[in-house]
Amino acid sequence: MTVGDIPFPQINPLSGVKLGAVGAAIKRQGRDDILIFELAEGSTVSGVFTQNAFCAAPVTLAKRHLQASGGAIRYLVINSGNANACTGDKGLADALAVCQEIANHKGVAVEQVLPFSTGVIGELLPLPKMVAAIPTALSDLKEDNWARAARTIMTTDTVPKAATRHFEVDGKVVTVTGIAKGSGMIKPNMATMLGFVATDAAVTADLLNSVVKRAADKSFNRVVVDGDTSTNDACMLMASGQSGVRISSSEGELYQRFVQAVEEVCTELAQMLIRDGEGATKFIAVNVKGGKTEDECRKVAYAVAQSPLIKTAFFASDPNWGRIVAAIGYAGVEGLDASRVSVHLDDVLIVDNGMRASSYTEEQGQQVMNQSDININIHLGRGEAEQTVWTTDFSHDYIKINAEYRT
């Protein structure tokens, strides 16, 4: 069950990007679990990766290959069902073997293949099964395969996730399309989150790099489900160049329109991760304004978004503003003057001058809490900076899903 609908959009083929999937029974039979992207020659790729010190073998190798190839990537291979994390040298060798298999079939350098994995930590990849299945995925490669691709990378996700935008430039259409997976362990630094966003514009590797960093920061890095970050996460941006539109400078309107399309796709995907958060019954935006710095706004937003007490209160639709105020208070903002802080639930003023607002009634708060989408609007009353993060409530199902994931 998701919070609100997560419709799967109509996705038009994106020239120069083909996708193929296959089931290799990595974790279980009867579902696709290997996805391959094929990018047209001349494509560029950039990405951001988990900052977890225990990053998984595919993350290590993908970063190495991106560097070695200068972003001239031709294939991405993603498996679900096994994270190939905490698997040491054997894990690295396995990830390399998967890349090599594709390189051999397609006659490209192994550094032009990027590996990604998501699933259980600490188990070796079932390499023979994967190698045996890869030719089938390669024979499945086609541009009109995004829906199957989105399903292939799912783990505890309950629905596939995709988003798309397009805009016209001099009669040519530029398309930006992305898919993502992830529904738990989500927070900054790309936790158990994989995102693959492609465009048919031609974009230099350097520009792609700054666009994907900024887009991830405004989208996937604002998502909090339970505060854990994983060993495997990545958000990749690929540009095939087949639309004939070339973006070679960060000046001008073309670049701005491209940035906006990528950010909209990433934001839509990130919010879908929240709506499909494990056991989530509410979509909560924590908007913090009036801080001296973005950093202190972020601290407050995360303290509120990560508080299990607030999250359980929201599950119960209980406008327990005392817990919100307590979280603001322990967020670690130096010299915070409580008497200048205000909090709204949507438009309802609940805390004013650090106290319950005299105009506030429990009924007003209850009305907002009964919604499935809720804004917590916090004003710190000490500056102009602001930050937003998105999160969910903690439900009985959250415990159930995570207590029973491996068994």
Add this chain to the structure above:
Amino acid sequence: MTVGDIPFPQINPLSGVKLGAVGAAIKRQGRDDILIFELAEGSTVSGVFTQNAFCAAPVTLAKRHLQASGGAIRYLVINSGNANACTGDKGLADALAVCQEIANHKGVAVEQVLPFSTGVIGELLPLPKMVAAIPTALSDLKEDNWARAARTIMTTDTVPKAATRHFEVDGKVVTVTGIAKGSGMIKPNMATMLGFVATDAAVTADLLNSVVKRAADKSFNRVVVDGDTSTNDACMLMASGQSGVRISSSEGELYQRFVQAVEEVCTELAQMLIRDGEGATKFIAVNVKGGKTEDECRKVAYAVAQSPLIKTAFFASDPNWGRIVAAIGYAGVEGLDASRVSVHLDDVLIVDNGMRASSYTEEQGQQVMNQSDININIHLGRGEAEQTVWTTDFSHDYIKINAEYRT
């Protein structure tokens, strides 16, 4: 239900410390909710308080009175059922009025009375009811009243909590006895935790101050249930001096024995808070060794202890070491070399050189996980520093208790 037994100890009266309780129907009828400590003339008192920026009116006032009286406190008054937090100037006036009522009855200065409150945030104290009940509590004052006192300060606690130690000095017995309340919102900075520890030794206010700081740091500040800290928490240390044993220097064995007794009482109380943690089914000690600094050990210990994914896995008795490793990885230890990290569950080596230990079997892990008391022993392999925190699992009941607290 608690994790293991929390027996209520035999408590011998502590000379110079009297306790009285009364029910004032602050939150509901039929239970004691006001506790008064009376300390013999010449007693000294010190304490540590919440660092939440929204500290409650009684915290503000207690700090002010401690300062103004130089620690020459005669009465402490504690109410459960209402936190008197986020109540602004009216809240301060109410807390002062409660102190004044006792001061008037007993002919002491109002600064010699310290107020404490615990309960719901943001509601005004029912002052008339409290003032009316105070004489009854004062008429109940006696040394042999610790059990009733421990019950009076309970909120969501399921059992009263007390601990006691004594030692002999030159034929005289020094006793240290404490009570505490708290079972959720518990973490460093004294979250919704109240602790009152008394001794019949004579101790200067300065010495008391350093002893209570250090004891709280080694006990209550190591307790993590859900990562939230409250607006109201305090741990107080009171010395009546009636045993005739005087501690006036931090040199020598007497001081050391006193420090040890206080720390043992505080540690026992802190661990009781965990065992009575909301919905807790497991007592988990996270022991981090081999760090470069205590600070980085603490970061790792908290990352593990606060991870909802780890806590739900422990609830399910699932030895999901991957989640532990992921938490170590995102704790923010600069330059952590994953390949030097090891993790034991009790004595079972589960992670070695950053990977699943080759000797490890799921059966071994399962055996440890089936226990109600579990040690997670983490070695970072980069130094000599160490830190321990205690926590619990996240259960269905945690969600239930916190989703339904106010309704």
